Each structure stands twice: as structure tokens, then as C-alpha cells.
Amino acid sequence: MVRPAPPGRPVPFRQFVVKLHSRCDLACDHCYVYTMADQRWRNRPRTMSAAMLARTGERIGEHARRHQLDRVSVVLHGGEPLLAGVSDLGRAVELLRRGAAPVPVRMTVQTNGVRLDDSFLRLFDRLDVRVSVSLDGDRTAHDRHRRGPDGRGSHHRVEAALHRLTGSYRRLFNGLLCTVDLRNDPITTYRGLLAHRPPVVDFLLPHGTWSAPPAGRTSDPRQAPYADWLGAVFDEWYSGGGQPTRVRLFDEIIQLLLGGSSRLAGVGVSPVAVAVVETDGAIEMDDTLGTAHAAPGAPACTSTGTTSTPPSTSPASGPSRPGRPGSARSAVPATCTRSAAAASTRTGGAPAAASTTRRCTAPTCTGSSVTSAARCSGT
Numbered sequence: 001m002v003r004p005a006p007p008g009r010p011v012p013f014r015q016f017v018v019k020l021h022s023r024c025d026l027a028c029d030h031c032y033v034y035t036m037a038d039q040r041w042r043n044r045p046r047t048m049s050a051a052m053l054a055r056t057g058e059r060i061g062e063h064a065r066r067h068q069l070d071r072v073s074v075v076l077h078g079g080e081p082l083l084a085g086v087s088d089l090g091r092a093v094e095l096l097r098r099g100a101a102p103v104p105v106r107m108t109v110q111t112n113g114v115r116l117d118d119s120f121l122r123l124f125d126r127l128d129v130r131v132s133v134s135l136d137g138d139r140t141a142h143d144r145h146r147r148g149p150d151g152r153g154s155h156h157r158v159e160a161a162l163h164r165l166t167g168s169y170r171r172l173f174n175g176l177l178c179t180v181d182l183r184n185d186p187i188t189t190y191r192g193l194l195a196h197r198p199p200v201v202d203f204l205l206p207h208g209t210w211s212a213p214p215a216g217r218t219s220d221p222r223q224a225p226y227a228d229w230l231g232a233v234f235d236e237w238y239s240g241g242g243q244p245t246r247v248r249l250f251d252e253i254i255q256l257l258l259g260g261s262s263r264l265a266g267v268g269v270s271p272v273a274v275a276v277v278e279t280d281g282a283i284e285m286d287d288t289l290g291t292a293h294a295a296p297g298a299p300a301c302t303s304t305g306t307t308s309t310p311p312s313t314s315p316a317s318g319p320s321r322p323g324r325p326g327s328a329r330s331a332v333p334a335t336c337t338r339s340a341a342a343a344s345t346r347t348g349g350a351p352a353a354a355s356t357t358r359r360c361t362a363p364t365c366t367g368s369s370v371t372s373a374a375r376c377s378g379t
């Protein structure tokens, strides 16, 4: 059924992306959170506090009642939301639902999958939380980017998690999220995703800007390599009847072609009904927009591995990297601030005394602090 286009007035938010944990246990080199211009995650709490979760739930409930929504959707996001742990994650679900009551909340968690074990699945089963997993295709495609801080691929761990999820907990399976890389064969990638029989596949395009387009994208308007890649997947999907797996990007484009509206940010011009809530409670429209510019006053990483505050007027100015969106990214070197000790060494000073405790700013560090003489394990 075609959704009618909205009549040009604001639409209420129906989905809320709640950043439960601002750090991650993977170090994907295509990550829009840690490797691009906006480095505000460094100043944000690692986890959303209980008080903030309760207040967020209340505000969602107020919004839903004001706009007479019969239900809303919350996506628990990060970073990696499973880093919150089973107990805190369960409490977060209950606080958000209690705050929003009596408006029902459909709850989903978006995870990289590496920690998705039976204890999480039992919790999600008990609380009716649906699970979406990030998977970029087969092992070669996935491990091209989705690696741990030690450089090792995560595909085998994600596969094991999907095996658990699609066994006794299949009813919780919400879908797969795949970031497109032109070096991966589109059909092999699509079939690698379909092997798990996901109800929905979301294809994400790599982020870029006009000055730093995604890899393979040129200024030649006759060249459309991402459309070609997706077109090959579309032909495969369409010839298979498009069922039982939905591809959200194709569904939304078809909606637009038939005169309807899109619910997907970046597809068409329909108002986006999604709000993002950061761990400190800040509300944003679409956090991926931070790939283009560092926020005024936010710390940026310098090539020495230390943090600094960029001028408020400066655009993102990371170094170009071959085959990657260059200037849209921050200047974060691959090993930047993985340990407070390493950062201290790179700035030219002697490592601080072992008794000095400093905050570790590695995206993969999930502890609250690390002694500067001890290398942060990133876990």
C-alpha cells in the first residue's frame, strides 16, 4: 500500500534512537561515530544514567500523548549498546517503558553482535526486545572493515551470534544492517545476508561529503557506481519476488516512485520522524550528519594522538586516505589514544607515573578510567 505524502507540515517523531552506550568493542574503520569529523562522543558519558533514561522515557511519553500516537519505537543504540551489560540493559528497557507508559514502546536493539550470547537473548525474550545485527556480507566483506582494536575480524563472532539468534530466538530477529563497499560483489554480499533469512535488510551507503565523496564516487555524472551496485542487488531481490526478506531502501524508493512518502532519512524529501538521544540527553535529528563537520567546541584528535579543541568555524580537516572519504574524517590515527600511556608517549612527554589515573578516550575502552602506565586493553 502506498503511503500518502504528508501535506508539508511537521510530523511527530515516532522512532527514538537512544544511545545507551557511547563506546564500542569494535574499531571499524568505516564507523561514522569514531572516525569522522564529529568527535563529541569523547566528552559524553559512556552510558546513559538511570535518571536520564527515566526522563527520556517520560519525554517520549509526553510527545506521544501530545500527538496522539498509539505507539512509538525505541532503538537502543551506541556505540555498542550491549556494553551496558545484561542487568543495566534490562533496567534501561524497563525505565524507558515505564517513563513512556501508557504509550506502548516497541523496543529494538542495534548491535554489532559480538557479545550477543544466551544471557542477552534470554533477557530480550523476556522483555520482548527485537534484535538487529550489523553484518556486511560474507567473511571477506565483513572483515574488510568490522575488526576489533587488535585488527582481527569479527565475522566468526557475529556468525555465531546469528546462529544463536536465528535458532530458538528467531522471533526476536529484526533484521541485518549492511554497509556497502564497492569492492564486495553485490550478489555474493546479498546472498551472504540472505543465508540468515532476515526479515529486513538495510543497506547503508558509506558516508561522504561533496569535497570528500565515498570511495569510487567521482564527479562524472555518468558514473553511478553505488547505484550500479544496488541495481544488481535489486535485480536479484526482485527476481526472487522480494519475499520474505524486505530491503528497506528498495521499498522506500518504490513508495516514492508510486507517489507516496519515504520514512528513510536520505530517501526523498519527506520529513524524518526519528529523533536521536545521546548518552548525556542531547537530542539530535540525525547523528550521521556529524560526519561532515566537527561541532563547535568539540574536541578533535590531532595527528599526535592528543585531543584539542578546533576553531568553531573550521570545517572538518582530516587527511585524505586512499579510497576512503578523506576530509570528512577526523585526523584520528589508527592507534590514537588506544591507551592513555601511548598518548602520553606520543606527545613527547615521559609516561606519567603509574599512580596517575587518567581518563581513557579510546572508543573501544569501556572502563571509566585507566592508569596511564597501563596499556588500555580496549575492552
Ligand code: SF4
Residues within 6 Å of the ligand: 024, 025, 026, 027, 028, 030, 031, 032, 033, 034, 078, 079, 080, 112, 134, 146
Ligand atoms: S560496531 Fe563498528 S560501526 Fe558500529 S559503532 Fe562499533 S565501531 Fe562503529
